[in-house]
Amino acid sequence: PALSAAGEARAQRLAALMTAASGFAPDGIVVSGLRRSGETARPLAAALSVPVVAVESRDPRVVVKRALAEFRGRRVLIVGHSDTVPAIVERLARQRVPAMSASEHGTLYVVAVPRVSRPAVLRLELP
Secondary structure: OOOOHHHHHHHHHHHHHHHHOOOOOOOEEEEEOOHHHHHHHHHHHHHHOOOEEEEOOOOHHHHHHHHHHHHOOOOEEEEOOOOOHHHHHHHHHOOOOOOOOOOOOOEEEEEEOOOOOOOEEEEEEOO
16 A cells, blocks of 8 residues: 555655755665555655665565665665564664564664674664
8 A cells, every 4th residue: 555644744754854864864775565665765765866776575684685785885774664674674783673563653773884893773763
């Protein structure tokens, strides 16, 4: 299904947040093959003129591999689902994160994967 009105509002807030926050704007966006993921990414991709790569697999290993292949060394936003985001973050950060409920739509993880030290994870909630 398409994004709800609340989902569209969250997508606009995400775009506003990431375009306003210096240093957080992604160089590209990876989305799942589901329509809602693409619709969530669209406002930000349009505002920044960055590519959106759709990954048809819900397997976190495939998503992470594709994100790293496309955007290694750059910032990438991965738009996932409550049942895939924690596993994606865990693969990138090599540390456990809490499970998400199906009703969590505004959770944003920032994962920094430096070259010489351990990855760091920051969990944010969009207003």
